[in-house]
Amino acid sequence: MVKNFYIINYGCQMNVYDNEIIISILTKNNYSYVNDISKADIILINTCSIREKAEITVINKLIYLNSLKRTRKIYIGILGCMARRIQRFIKIKKSIIDFIVGPDNYRELPNIIKSIEDNRYFVNVLLSNEETYSNIFPSKIYNNNKVTSYVTISRGCDNMCTFCVVPFTRGRERSKSPKVIIKECEKLYNSGYKEITLLGQNVDSYLWTPENYIKKYIYNKKKAIDFSCLLEMIAKKFNDLRIRFSTSNPHDMSIKVLKIIKKYNNICKYIHLPVQSGSNRILKLMNRKYNRLEYINLIDNIRKIIPECAISYDIITGFCTEIEKDHIDTLNLMKYVVYDFGYMFMYSHREGTYSYRNLKDNVPLIVKKRRLNEIINLQREHSYKRLKGYINTVQNVLIEGISKKDKNYWYGRNSQNSLIVFKKNNENIGDYVNIKILKNTSATLIGEIIKYY
Ligand code: SAH
Ligand code: F3S
Numbered sequence: 001m002v003k004n005f006y007i008i009n010y011g012c013q014m015n016v017y018d019n020e021i022i023i024s025i026l027t028k029n030n031y032s033y034v035n036d037i038s039k040a041d042i043i044l045i046n047t048c049s050i051r052e053k054a055e056i057t058v059i060n061k062l063i064y065l066n067s068l069k070r071t072r073k074i075y076i077g078i079l080g081c082m083a084r085r086i087q088r089f090i091k092i093k094k095s096i097i098d099f100i101v102g103p104d105n106y107r108e109l110p111n112i113i114k115s116i117e118d119n120r121y122f123v124n125v126l127l128s129n130e131e132t133y134s135n136i137f138p139s140k141i142y143n144n145n146k147v148t149s150y151v152t153i154s155r156g157c158d159n160m161c162t163f164c165v166v167p168f169t170r171g172r173e174r175s176k177s178p179k180v181i182i183k184e185c186e187k188l189y190n191s192g193y194k195e196i197t198l199l200g201q202n203v204d205s206y207l208w209t210p211e212n213y214i215k216k217y218i219y220n221k222k223k224a225i226d227f228s229c230l231l232e233m234i235a236k237k238f239n240d241l242r243i244r245f246s247t248s249n250p251h252d253m254s255i256k257v258l259k260i261i262k263k264y265n266n267i268c269k270y271i272h273l274p275v276q277s278g279s280n281r282i283l284k285l286m287n288r289k290y291n292r293l294e295y296i297n298l299i300d301n302i303r304k305i306i307p308e309c310a311i312s313y314d315i316i317t318g319f320c321t322e323i324e325k326d327h328i329d330t331l332n333l334m335k336y337v338v339y340d341f342g343y344m345f346m347y348s349h350r351e352g353t354y355s356y357r358n359l360k361d362n363v364p365l366i367v368k369k370r371r372l373n374e375i376i377n378l379q380r381e382h383s384y385k386r387l388k389g390y391i392n393t394v395q396n397v398l399i400e401g402i403s404k405k406d407k408n409y410w411y412g413r414n415s416q417n418s419l420i421v422f423k424k425n426n427e428n429i430g431d432y433v434n435i436k437i438l439k440n441t442s443a444t445l446i447g448e449i450i451k452y453y
Contacts, residue, residue: 007045010045031113043074043076044079078099078101081166081169099112099122103127104127112124132154151198153199154200155201158173158202162286177208181234194430196242203247205252206226239264242266248272253298262306270340271302275314280292286355299311317346321359338385339383390414395445396433399428410427419443434449
């Protein structure tokens with residue numbers, strides 16, 4: 001019987017969390033997780049489809065693994081977002097892949113692995129309206145860091161941004177029950193974790209109702225728990241656990257949530273607020289459901305309610321029909337907000353999406369690249385400026401690990417999610433320390449310890 005499995009991970013935080021679920025399911029069924037590929041009988045590849053480049057990386061990995069397959073008996077499984085799409089790569093499927101399992105079918109993995117041992121090729125990529133893996137506690141062996149952890153609060157997405165494959169690869173949005181979420185936080189807290197990040201494609205549309213946790217149905221508003229209630233419940237119950245969350249769609253973020261963030265010290269003062277574009281015309285084509293002015297109003301409200309809050313973004317450059325004026329609108333919006341940091345991408349035309357079916361990917365690559373570089377350069381300036389603002393302040397930092405550049409230094413983060421490095425004394429990973437900030441680059445703050453608390 002095959003026993004040992006290894007996971008190759010691509011993609012987002014949600015995939016990291018899902019790997020913990022997969023390890024939990026398989027180890028309960030007598031499979032062993034190994035972190036050395038040479039000891040594995042089964043190689044699971046958790047995939048990402050968000051941009052073409054992510055898929056090409058997976059295909060290249062498969063070609064490499066095929067050479068390994070010729071030297072010994074191994075089974076290869078494709079999991080995650082590419083599961084529903086991988087059959088497009090027919091030639092690869094037949095020769096290399098033994099099974100394909102979509103994000104909602106991981107409970108089936110033990111049976112599927114048994115059936116492939118009988119030489120049966122297996123595919124299960126059906127999406128579910130209910131699966132939240134609620135009764136499975138994610139295994140933490142995958143994550144060596146015993147300080148910070150993810151807690152998924154919802155799966156899937158109903159937003160249908162026209163460029164995005166997630167609604168097709170991960171299905172409808174469904175929220176996990178607050179009871180299960182709190183139990184998960186409690187377990188983490190009791191085993192010494194200091195920080196959790198609540199995960200969802202769109203955390204602000206979290207909604208749980210006793211009647212039915214699919215929010216589109218009629219529900220009793222009084223009994224329903226929305227994201228602001230959930231945040232408050234967790235913040236109150238674990239008052240020295242740091243809480244982060246990701247991601248907030250600007251369309252769904254409420255003033256109520258901002259007030260809860262302000263009210264509780266342990267909720268980090270940091271919001272990732274993907275804008276995608278600063279142009280009204282492009283936002284409409286993207287089906288983002290907010291316009292430039294509404295986004296700016298939200299930013300103004302954040303600044304008013306939580307002045308110390310850091311804000312980051314995702315921007316897509318070179319979306320279908322984007323002209324110079326749209327791009328300038330994006331740069332101007334960035335200049336208005338002066339973001340702390342951001343993630344910027346060139347538009348990638350994804351088969352199956354609305355924009356793929358209805359719009360032309362007509363911005364030349366060279367133009368996309370130039371616009372991307374302009375965004376990167378502007379952000380570098382803004383990040384530098386924002387970080388400079390911390391000089392001579394004292395920041396409360398949670399130590400996450402040893403600095404990669406110098407083993408005599410720790411790295412950690414403040415509430416605003418800025419990366420801070422400082423010289424080690426006798427601290428431990430997981431300690432909170434107060435750091436006086438002395439210097440900065442455009443990505444890091446450098447400081448020294450002033451006291452423990
Ligand atoms: N709900 C998640 C979305 C995950 S996708 C979130 O809001 O974070 C993460 C980011 O990838 C998106 O915000 C978007 O900026 C980018 N992205 C999504 N589809 C893309 C595409 N087709 N081309 C380029 N970037 C894309
Ligand atoms: Fe994608 Fe938009 Fe949802 S970016 S994950 S469809 S909020």
